[in-house]
Amino acid sequence: MAHYDLIIVGTGSGNSIVTPELAGRRIAIVEHGLFGGTCINVGCVPTKMFVYPADLAFNAREWDRIDLHGAPPRVDWPAMRDRIFGRIDPIAVGGREYRATGTPNVTLYEAHAEFTGPRTLHLSTGETLTADDVVLAAGGRATVPTEITASGVPFHTSDTIMRLDELPERLVILGGGYIAAEFAHVFSAFGVHTTVLARSGLLRDLDREITARFTDLVRERWHLRTNVHVTAAKESDGEITLELSDGESVSGDVLLVATGRVPNGDRLNLAAGGVDAHPDGRIIVDTCQRTSAPGVWALGDASSDYQLKHVANHEERIVAHNLAHPDGLITSDHRFVPAAVFTHPQLASVGITEQAAEASGRPYTTAVQHYGSTAYGWAMEDATSLCKLIADPATGQLLGAHLMGEQASTLIQPILQAMSFGLGVREMARGQYWIHPALTEVVENALLALELD
Numbered sequence: 001m002a003h004y005d006l007i008i009v010g011t012g013s014g015n016s017i018v019t020p021e022l023a024g025r026r027i028a029i030v031e032h033g034l035f036g037g038t039c040i041n042v043g044c045v046p047t048k049m050f051v052y053p054a055d056l057a058f059n060a061r062e063w064d065r066i067d068l069h070g071a072p073p074r075v076d077w078p079a080m081r082d083r084i085f086g087r088i089d090p091i092a093v094g095g096r097e098y099r100a101t102g103t104p105n106v107t108l109y110e111a112h113a114e115f116t117g118p119r120t121l122h123l124s125t126g127e128t129l130t131a132d133d134v135v136l137a138a139g140g141r142a143t144v145p146t147e148i149t150a151s152g153v154p155f156h157t158s159d160t161i162m163r164l165d166e167l168p169e170r171l172v173i174l175g176g177g178y179i180a181a182e183f184a185h186v187f188s189a190f191g192v193h194t195t196v197l198a199r200s201g202l203l204r205d206l207d208r209e210i211t212a213r214f215t216d217l218v219r220e221r222w223h224l225r226t227n228v229h230v231t232a233a234k235e236s237d238g239e240i241t242l243e244l245s246d247g248e249s250v251s252g253d254v255l256l257v258a259t260g261r262v263p264n265g266d267r268l269n270l271a272a273g274g275v276d277a278h279p280d281g282r283i284i285v286d287t288c289q290r291t292s293a294p295g296v297w298a299l300g301d302a303s304s305d306y307q308l309k310h311v312a313n314h315e316e317r318i319v320a321h322n323l324a325h326p327d328g329l330i331t332s333d334h335r336f337v338p339a340a341v342f343t344h345p346q347l348a349s350v351g352i353t354e355q356a357a358e359a360s361g362r363p364y365t366t367a368v369q370h371y372g373s374t375a376y377g378w379a380m381e382d383a384t385s386l387c388k389l390i391a392d393p394a395t396g397q398l399l400g401a402h403l404m405g406e407q408a409s410t411l412i413q414p415i416l417q418a419m420s421f422g423l424g425v426r427e428m429a430r431g432q433y434w435i436h437p438a439l440t441e442v443v444e445n446a447l448l449a450l451e452l453d
Helices: 013-017 037-042 044-061 077-101 178-189 208-218 309-324 354-360 375-380 408-420 425-430 441-449
Strands: 002-009 027-031 106-110 113-117 120-123 128-136 140-142 170-174 193-198 223-226 230-236 239-244 249-252 254-257 261-263 296-298 339-341 347-351 365-370 386-391 398-404
Touching: 002 013, 013 037, 013 309, 027 128, 037 044, 037 077, 044 077, 044 178, 077 106, 128 309, 170 178, 170 239, 170 249, 178 193, 178 339, 193 249, 208 223, 208 347, 208 354, 208 386, 208 398, 239 254, 296 309, 339 408, 347 408, 354 386, 354 398, 365 441, 375 441, 386 441, 398 408, 408 441, 425 441
Parallel strands: 002 027, 002 128, 027 106, 128 296, 170 193, 170 254, 193 223
Antiparallel strands: 113 120, 120 128, 140 261, 230 239, 239 249, 339 347, 347 398, 365 386, 386 398
16 A cells, blocks of 8 residues: 555646645556546547637638638548647657656556545555545546447547548537537538537527527538437448437437536545535535545546636646645635637637526626627628627626627637626726727627616
8 A cells, every 4th residue: 555645536637736836745646548638638629629620611611701712622531630639649648658757756557546435545456545635636528328328329429529530421419518519510611411419409508699599500500400309229331310309310420429528526436535426426625626525625527517627727726726735725716717619600608698697686787799890890791790798787897798709719808807807897898998990899899888877
């Protein structure tokens, strides 16, 4: 049995906990899977490297509206795949090698870990480790409905779909969330006939106005079926057929299951370590990222309400500080968490939705500004994109922001900054220059359109 000052389970954001402030501590890192976690290997980074060329391909099909004419580009999928993973795979390999050989105070264990007692972990290699502190950064995994697994039909998840040998002619995507929306954009932009099956509606957690407008737009590009679920699945001669709850069926060459992700805490035998979890499997933490077990911390997808890399990185910084400064603990700040969906059109949001504001009974005011009302929007001939703001009419404080369109994930950043630092609507709109004719003017005009008391 080996004892350490600190054990870290998971090498996504957890890997960054090994800071210079902890250089004097004996640390064990345990990884069961790809080194580096979800984001770099199968999540944020590779998906966006596919999204960018998909954006270009999609825009090329829209050239006519700005008087450009010509054939759309030809997609070399194998070359694109190899270029993307030719950059990403060495990062994971290099990170593993550095932790295995280049960090004197760190020992890397490549094994599955489970609690057998307080701050005691048994590894699948047969070893047992104990520590003064344990950090659980074990991430999450894709879920697959039993209707699919029981049927025996071949399928992909977001972990594998990007490594296809060739583009299919027909892709069926099961799911209506972020992952489904992003991959539907990628494959449809590359000329694949794409069917999306959503149990309810698309992106139902977003503001209702954004969801409705986005759904109307993508119906023109995807074969979209909402409010259906799979009742049976079969494969014959390379064709996958899904029977649906409305009595109809859809078929395709490849099936992508994008029905969500779940935290990996259920694989850690948490109860044996005295670690409590929510009913959905997320590890329960306080604002300092401490679990119910003394000396055990958790962060990222294993414990967070937000399956977002920037949130995991924030929580990692909190844990790293608190480990180094036990007498000066700091807390995580989850007041204003932004998110973006890199589909087409791009979506971004922060704060409350209008339906949440309405349900709360609090006074609020909204304003919607269209890209097409700005000079840059004229240049783009954009007739669909928008910026929607929600504010408190009495205080002038922003409560939420929701964007759909080009650069949405960038345009939302000054709004997030205003919310984080308490800058009022009028001060934000008139207390600084807004470059003309930059696309940021859509945010400026939305701010000015808010009716305050």
